[in-house]
Amino acid sequence: MSYTSFVFWGRGGEGVKTAAEILAKAAFLQGLEVQAFPEYGPERSGAPVRAFVKISKEKIKDQASITQADYVVVLDGSLLSQLDTKNLILNQKKAKLLINGKINPEIKNSVFIDASGIANKYLKKDLPGVVMLGALLKMTTCVKFANLEKAVKETLSKKPELLDGNLKALNEAYTQFK
């Protein structure tokens, strides 16, 4: 069985779970099979957290978390200057990494984006999740941009103060990121 797998990393409160949910919803809107689940623990703002997404054309059966991902999305680059989380995040065989932070040539198979910069510009807050998704769609074509945009609208419909800025930020990330 084959599916495309994503692991999202960040810190509690940065929107890791929401970013994973938006990607899952976009795939769902596209008619694909999908699974999304966060890794739960005692919830603490600022603590490292993970969320997982699996996307496939076929029914996805196993519900276990993902160790070897196709894509690893790091919402908070500071996790890579912390030895324990750095080892966990980089322990990948085939994954492509998308990292919010300054370019670090030592980290292989990775691309970098200043997602916090874009988020701060439009949201006045460091919530880089949606920006990262915009850039992620330049690395994988498994979800269409229009569906991602729709998923952002649906997910953030209850937080109108974040919606407009996020749509602009999404657009900028998608058009600017190469």
Place this chain on the structure above:
Amino acid sequence: MRALINGNYAVSYAMMQINPDVCASYPITPQTQIIETFSKYVADGKVTTENILAESEHSAMSACIGASAAGARVFTATASQGLAYMIEVIYIAAGLRLPMTMVVGNRGIGAPLLLHCDYSDSFLARDSGWIQIYCKDVQEVYDTTLMAVKITEETKIPVMVMMDGFYTTHGEQVIDTLSTKQAVNFVGKKPKWPNMLDSKITFGNVSLTDSNIEVRERQWRDLANSSKSILGIQKGFEKFSKRNYGLYESYGLKDANTVFVTMGSSYQAIELTCQELRKKGKKVGCLRPRVYRPFPYNELRAELKGKKIIVLDRAISHGAEFGPMGLEFQGMGREFYNVVYGIGGRDFGLEEAKDLVGKFLKGKQKKFQFYGLRKDLKN
């Protein structure tokens, strides 16, 4: 309708469709979302349920007992320490033969404090006289929640529906939901049962040495016989939903030499592993008990006759020779092994399933073992 939804939301959605008379509950991780969303349905006027937010699980179950004894269709949810705190009244609900549905998001019991999945909470109520059904994914939880309402009202035995904490409670999956009309038609009108408001009957009578064993024997017999109702209701559900459920699920049993037995979401990893190995000509199979009480021991014994069986246990029976599931299966098959895995939510995915199955196909293994212990935590 196609929906992207997690196990907790699927349960409260199913219950919203049914609009039960009474819900009495207390929130606890990992089922809190059930109570949260159901309370929102109440606040938004989507249901007319009397929603009792009790001060403890013991009180919540007590309120369910009172409501059911008064003839109401009743629903609740719990997990872990909450179920443990409820246990005294869980036995009473079963002893009084009161219909009700309770969903459990499986989570181990402390100490040490923990949040994640194992079956030590609902196994605590294994001998209480409830029907227990363990689900593997969100679709099954949604379907089983609806079926449970019908099963409990037909059998007058309370029904507990289990899903794996976090894997299923919080895992968003794509499922097919029924229309509310379909759900309501399937579950049907609540039958009338003798209730304390309009019948001259007493609940909670004394039954001492002169009659207690007879009452218990009847309770034991009725639970054993309830599998007929369960199968009938599952058939009725299959007719229009095209989704088919048995007392257990299996793969490749017919000609398998070696069979792996496991419950809940871990079954999927084991099944995928067995399917892979089948392509390489290995005669392996797997089996998942779904209805755990009443336990279909006759059917399982026949299915497993002459086979080497490896039973995976996500719970421990401290001081016993095997785990709780192992104790159920120890007399079955030609050769028997028991493995404790995934305690406290230790992940058991495809890699672990492949590794474990591979070990048992390769060579000699201990009769009883813990799988996947960390070597750096030796004590």
